[in-house]
Amino acid sequence: xxxxxxxxxxxxxxxxxxxxxxxxxxxxxxxxxxxxxxxxxxxxxxxxxxxxxxxxxxxxxxxxxxxxxxxxxxxxxxxxxxxxxxxxxxxxxxxxxxxxxxxxxxxxxxxxxxxxxxxxxxxxxxxxxxxxxxxxxxxxxxxxxxxxxxxxxxxxxxxxxxxxxxxxxxxxxxxxxxxxxxxxxxxxxxxxxxxxxxxxxxxxxxxxxxxxxxxxxxxxxxxxxxxxxxxxxxxxxxxxxxxxx
Amino acid sequence: xxxxxxxxxxxxxxxxxxxxxxxxxxxxxxxxxxxxxxxxxxxxxxxxxxxxxxxxxxxxxxxxxxxxxxxxxxxxxxxxxxxxxxxxxxxxxxxxxxxxxxxxxxxxxxxxxxxxxxxxxxxxxxxxxxxxxxxxxxxxxxxxxxxxxxxxxxxxxxxxxxxxxxxxxxxxxxxxxxxxxxxxxxxxxxxxxxxxxxxxxxxxxxxxxxxxxxxxxxxxxxxxxxxxxxxxxxxxxxxxxxxxxxxxxxxxxxxxxxxxxxxxxxxxxxxxxxxxxxxxxxxxxxxxxxxxxxxxxxxxxxxxxxxxxxxxxxxxxx
Numbered sequence: 401x402x403x404x405x406x407x408x409x410x411x412x413x414x415x416x417x418x419x420x421x422x423x424x425x426x427x428x429x430x431x432x433x434x435x436x437x438x439x440x441x442x443x444x445x446x447x448x449x450x451x452x453x454x455x456x457x458x459x460x461x462x463x464x465x466x467x468x469x470x471x472x473x474x475x476x477x478x479x480x481x482x483x484x485x486x487x488x489x490x491x492x493x494x495x496x497x498x499x500x501x502x503x504x505x506x507x508x509x510x511x512x513x514x515x516x517x518x519x520x521x522x523x524x525x526x527x528x529x530x531x532x533x534x535x536x537x538x539x540x541x542x543x544x545x546x547x548x549x550x551x552x553x554x555x556x557x558x559x560x561x562x563x564x565x566x567x568x569x570x571x572x573x574x575x576x577x578x579x580x581x582x583x584x585x586x587x588x589x590x591x592x593x594x595x596x597x598x599x600x601x602x603x604x605x606x607x608x609x610x611x612x613x614x615x616x617x618x619x620x621x622x623x624x625x626x627x628x629x630x631x632x633x634x635x636x637x638x639x640x641x642x643x644x645x
Numbered sequence: 646x647x648x649x650x651x652x653x654x655x656x657x658x659x660x661x662x663x664x665x666x667x668x669x670x671x672x673x674x675x676x677x678x679x680x681x682x683x684x685x686x687x688x689x690x691x692x693x694x695x696x697x698x699x700x701x702x703x704x705x706x707x708x709x710x711x712x713x714x715x716x717x718x719x720x721x722x723x724x725x726x727x728x729x730x731x732x733x734x735x736x737x738x739x740x741x742x743x744x745x746x747x748x749x750x751x752x753x754x755x756x757x758x759x760x761x762x763x764x765x766x767x768x769x770x771x772x773x774x775x776x777x778x779x780x781x782x783x784x785x786x787x788x789x790x791x792x793x794x795x796x797x798x799x800x801x802x803x804x805x806x807x808x809x810x811x812x813x814x815x816x817x818x819x820x821x822x823x824x825x826x827x828x829x830x831x832x833x834x835x836x837x838x839x840x841x842x843x844x845x846x847x848x849x850x851x852x853x854x855x856x857x858x859x860x861x862x863x864x865x866x867x868x869x870x871x872x873x874x875x876x877x878x879x880x881x882x883x884x885x886x887x888x889x890x891x892x893x894x895x896x897x898x899x900x901x902x903x904x905x906x907x908x909x910x911x912x913x914x915x916x917x918x919x920x921x922x923x924x925x926x927x928x929x930x931x932x933x934x935x936x937x938x939x940x941x942x943x944x945x946x947x948x949x950x951x952x953x954x955x956x957x958x959x960x961x962x963x
Contacts, residue, residue: 482747482748483746486742487742487746489712490735492763492764
């Protein structure tokens with residue numbers, strides 16, 4: 401464990417120095433909130449909740465996809481391409497602590513992005529919440545872990561940071577718009593909602609919105625199973641494909 | 646250099662080798678990267694591996710560092726197998742890896758502070774910063790450092806755990822001649838502080854001037870291993886002395902010198918070829934004795950480049 405927290409702290413600072421990553425994780429969701437919140441308002445219409453109330457779990461899903469799929473994939477493959485992973489690997493740090501520090505920073509940023517959204521929505525739109533706090537936290541943890549596992553798979557199979565970026569973006573954008581994360585799912589056409597089921601992010605959106613509304617876990621067993629399978633398969637695959645150089 | 650070589654030989658007798666490699670072999674698919682390589686490195690010496698890119702230097706050094714697993718053969722560092730005692734070895738050695746960067750936005754002081762935190766009793770990194778002339782750059786991001794500054798930082802990181810054994814892999818590749826010479830001085834001062842150094846390079850002049858012993862690698866094999874002086878002498882290549890006569894004069898005095906094998910005169914330009922380190926002294930003494938006035942004298946000593954060319958039949962290219 402020696403050096404683990406220092407490494408995590410340094411990775412934290414480096415994340416904040418990367419303007420693109422910090423923008424899309426922390427600032428962009430707030431922009432979405434203010435733009436769409438001021439357009440549609442937050443009048444209660446779905447089970448007593450308004451557009452803004454339901455956009456918070458959806459935007460949280462967007463942040464999870466940003467950090468797990470895009471930031472993690474690109475930062476790991478860039479660190480590998482530059483020989484940074486190899487250099488850390490040559491120190492007494494254990495391999496698991498090197499990777500854990502990366503995950504921990506991205507996880508903290510994802511949580512921070514969500515907390516900022518909640519605070520901003522509370523202050524400006526009087527955010528409402530029907531669920532159980534612990535259920536939402538648990539759903540958030542499960543969703544994050546399964547997307548981080550996906551990011552590790554992508555980082556393992558792409559050779560360069562450039563190709564990692566292309567692959568991550570090619571998966572990220574369709575998911576963002578077709579899963580209900582950026583565009584509310586009730587405005588999406590029926591066909592998109594049906595075929596959107598093949599996108600992992602759709603299950604995150606459905607789970608988090610359901611938990612936000614206070615629906616029981618038993619209504620979301622499908623999402624839980626999909627995300628758990630994704631996490632386990634992702635970990636198994638990345639354990640086999642992950643390379644330090 | 647000569648005294649260092651002697652010291653090394655004495656150490657050979659009294660101390661166990663710091664690195665012991667026996668029949669090392671590493672294969673990548675159809676390519677045999679390292680083929681039955683054996684050697685030992687002794688305490689306090691600068692041991693160099695030279696060869697072209699792809700000769701197997703980096704594969705060898707990375708097997709010894711424990712970063713790669715060899716296919717065959719045994720490696721011992723401080724008497725233990727680096728694969729089995731990887732954490733022990735990583736605490737005791739310092740490494741600089743070939744083509745390894747740090748995070749572009751990581752500042753110099755942060756890098757040192759971070760790497761210091763990986764070890765139980767690291768050196769005071771402020772002092773290291775000063776020793777390596779990086780104090781002014783402490784708040785500069787890695788990406789904004791010059792090539793030489795980046796390598797000096799890598800050296801600092803390699804030394805931060807006060808290791809007894811330090812590995813430098815192609816440390817001076819990509820540096821300008823002035824920065825390379827500055828690196829040599831740094832490496833010598835590291836050795837003078839009592840550490841053992843294992844380096845790889847594809848610069849023959851670097852190996853010749855810096856290393857106490859040199860292993861020449863070609864196509865995965867060590868084809869020669871000795872002090873640079875012995876390697877050059879073993880070749881039997883003769884030195885040359887060339888000078889210009891200020892006025893026409895008979896130069897028979899040069900022909901009669903011991904060890905001289907060839908004297909050529911072309912107008913006022915004279916070439917004397919022969920064996921031994923003292924050739925130039927003998928020639929100059931003879932000329933002075935005869936009162937022959939000369940100018941523009943230079944000597945051509947055989948060097949490690951000649952040894953490499955003679956042994957491999959091909960030139961060393963960057």
